[in-house]
Amino acid sequence: MxxxxxxxxxxxxxxxxxxxxxxxxxxxxxxxxxxxxxxxxxxxxxxxxxxxxxxxxxxxxxxxxxxxxxxxxxxxxxxxxxxxxxxxxxxxxxxxxxxxxxxxxxxxxxxxxxxxxxxxxxxxxxxxxxxxxxxxxRASAEAQAARLRAAENARLERGLLPQPMLDTSTVTVTTRYLPGREQALLGGDFLDVVEGDDGLLHAVVGDVSGHGPDAAALGVCLRIAWRSLVLGGHRGPDLLHLLERILVAERGPQFLFATCALLTLDQTGGTATVYLAGHDTPLITTAEGTREAAAAHGIALGIAPEVRSWPATVIPLPPTGALTLYTDGLTEGHSGATGGERLGVEGLLALIERLPPSDPGALIDLLIKETRARNAGRHTDDLAVLRLDWHGRPPTA
Missing domain, CATH: 3.40.50.2300 (Response regulator)
Structure with a gap:
């Protein structure tokens, strides 16, 4: 019984x-x-x-x-x-x-x-x-307050997380953003995509050092400044110099710095121009697979403002392919559930190679799921991923 x-x-x-x-x-x-x-x-x-x-x-x-x-x-x-x-x-x-x-x-x-x-x-x-x-x-009041907070967070998210500004571009843009702090709306990472009046596609992915609301606020500030400056015609080292000035002015007494990758994609010309300010190199996907693109590295923003060293790298592009920019939240996790070595870029590429073919959004979601599973729930860093896919060059005028 x-x-x-x-x-x-x-x-x-x-x-x-x-x-x-x-x-x-x-x-x-x-x-x-x-x-x-x-x-x-x-x-x-x-x-x-x-x-x-x-x-x-x-x-x-x-x-x-x-x-x-x-x-x-x-x-x-x-x-x-x-x-x-x-x-x-x-x-x-x-x-x-x-x-x-x-x-x-x-x-x-x-x-x-x-x-x-x-x-x-x-x-x-x-x-x-x-x-x-x-x-x-009391439970009803708390539930109503939670609903109101969720609605407010959704409105904030729509306002603070950017919508790509694409007019005539045929490039497909896929983004994912995950703040590291529990129940946080935004972290210190930022990303954005804008099509300029020159017909070129401009993208940025960045990562502000540290965690918490100060890093998140500075990330939002840099993202909005980047969009405004790009639309105003600023490019390359000039753009990075202005972003660095804004960072130094806005960071206050905290010694915050930021890494970022700038990319300008010329689909007609078949090239991508990359500037790396202390940031990871983009990944390029071709018919042969995905690899790390060869690119020169410059200094992170806010480390030594007087240096201003950001060399340009021009990457030739295949007629069909993809470029992926990401922050180190994707690679800094452990490579196994019991700890051990960091996943790193090599581990990330090996993981991508083993993943089944899929559309860009599903592929990125699966990649994030796999990297976080290997990290056994120890994910604490912000994570931003931006992927640009193109299929054949547009006809020239």
Whole structure:
């Protein structure tokens, strides 16, 4: 025979009795003992004492007399609810004050009891129901607040994470963005894609050092500045110099720096021009597979502003292929669930080679899933991936 399911343990109700009449207070205490409820009783004779108790202890239920030396009537309910908005309030009224009980419920009390007409069974049911109702109201309020936060976060995400600005380009853009901090909307990584008036496609992927809101704010600042500067015609070292000036001005007392990769794709000419400011080299995908593109490296932004060393690399492109820019959140994880060596670029390329063919979005999602699985949940760094795919050169004018 199976063992019977144990009954749920009766909770211990933390009760605050606010009553200035000693005889009535003693009667309520005796009734509480008769209810069979598990309870911890604290007493107060004035609203000032009740305020002190509510400030220093958690309470599940307040039994409140409407006539106190320092407050009277339903104003007492309002005041107590302000002090403990998620605590059940049961009002105690006199025999001739039944309308006052209804008014108290309208003011926010969960229930009311008439002195002289209360027995142990009624008090037990009233306390249980009032506490249950109060908990339900609190859970509902928290759920509503969570829904509002989620809606606000969605609006912020639409505003802060960029939409590619593509007019005539036939290049397919695929992006993924994962902040490292739990429940964070944005991290210090940033990415963007813009088609300029020159018909060329301009892309950036960057990573601000550190974690937290300061890095995220600086990442957003650099991303917006990059888009504005590109649309204003700035390119290459001039663009990186201006981004570095903005970074230095905006980072404040913290020594934050940023790595980034700038890429200008000329599909008609079959080339991509790359500038690396302390950033990982892009990956190029051709019919033969995916490899790391050969590119010269420059110094990260904000490390030594006077250096300004960012050499250009022109990468010849196949008629059909892809370029992938990414931040080190994709490669800094461990290569196995038990730790060991970092995945690194070589491990990333080996992983890509083993993945089944798929469309760009599904491929990136699977790649992120696999790298995070190998890291055994130790993912703490932000992650940004931007992939550009093209299929055949457009006809020349």
């Amino acid at each position: 199976s063992e019977p399911t144990p009954l749920p343990v009766e909770p211990t109700y933390r009760v605050l009795l606010v009553e200035d009449d000693a005889a009535d207070a003693l009667l309520v205490e005796e009734l509480l003992y008769d209810t069979g409820l598990r309870f911890e009783l604290t007493s107060a004779t004035t609203l000032a004492q009740a305020r002190h108790e509510l400030t220093h202890r958690q309470v599940d239920c307040i039994l409140l007399d409407l006539h106190l030396p320092d407050l009277s009537g339903t104003n007492g309910v309002t005041t107590v609810r302000d002090l403990a908005p998620h605590t059940a309030v049961i009002v105690l009224t006199g025999l001739s004050e039944q309308q006052a009980g209804a008014d108290a419920m309208a003011a926010g009390a969960q229930d009311y009891l008439v002195k002289g007409k209360v027995d142990a069974d009624l008090l037990r049911r009233t306390v249980r129901y009032a506490v249950y109702r109060s908990h339900t109201e």
